[in-house]
Amino acid sequence: MAQPLTFPSGKSAINSVAEASATISVAARENSVTRTPNLVPRPRFAQRRPIMALIELLGRRWALRILWELRDQRHSFRALRDACDGVSPDRAQRATEDLRESGLVDLVDSEGFGLTGLGRELGRHFLPLLVWSERWARALSKCG
Numbered sequence: 001m002a003q004p005l006t007f008p009s010g011k012s013a014i015n016s017v018a019e020a021s022a023t024i025s026v027a028a029r030e031n032s033v034t035r036t037p038n039l040v041p042r043p044r045f046a047q048r049r050p051i052m053a054l055i056e057l058l059g060r061r062w063a064l065r066i067l068w069e070l071r072d073q074r075h076s077f078r079a080l081r082d083a084c085d086g087v088s089p090d091r092a093q094r095a096t097e098d099l100r101e102s103g104l105v106d107l108v109d110s111e112g113f114g115l116t117g118l119g120r121e122l123g124r125h126f127l128p129l130l131v132w133s134e135r136w137a138r139a140l141s142k143c144g
Helices: 017-029 050-059 063-069 077-083 089-101 117-143
Strands: 105-108 112-115
Touching (some): 050 063, 063 077, 063 089, 077 089, 077 112, 089 105
Antiparallel strands (some): 105 112
């Protein structure tokens, strides 16, 4: 049986939709804020297919934008929010927590948020997508 993924912080990710639902239900019963558990995406098959976990993580609200804004420099929390067109503090907090727990972003007190080595490596893989997306946009503009 595959071992659950864990983060550098020692937290483990939720293994199934049923486990996530149970976690949310408990939180609702306790009258706490109901929020999708903070996890590196863990659909049932993520243990065998890390690409699916990555796609889910990057598909979360504001994750890609935050990674993009950190590509060249570190930002304080406020500067990062401003760079992301004023994303709400709550949403920015959730996204940065997820990205930190996944090992893509770190926080240095005196310097702010920045990409880790893994985050920079992932960013290098975005560059071909940037080139492709520009070609795609041109093709779409010719069609319509």
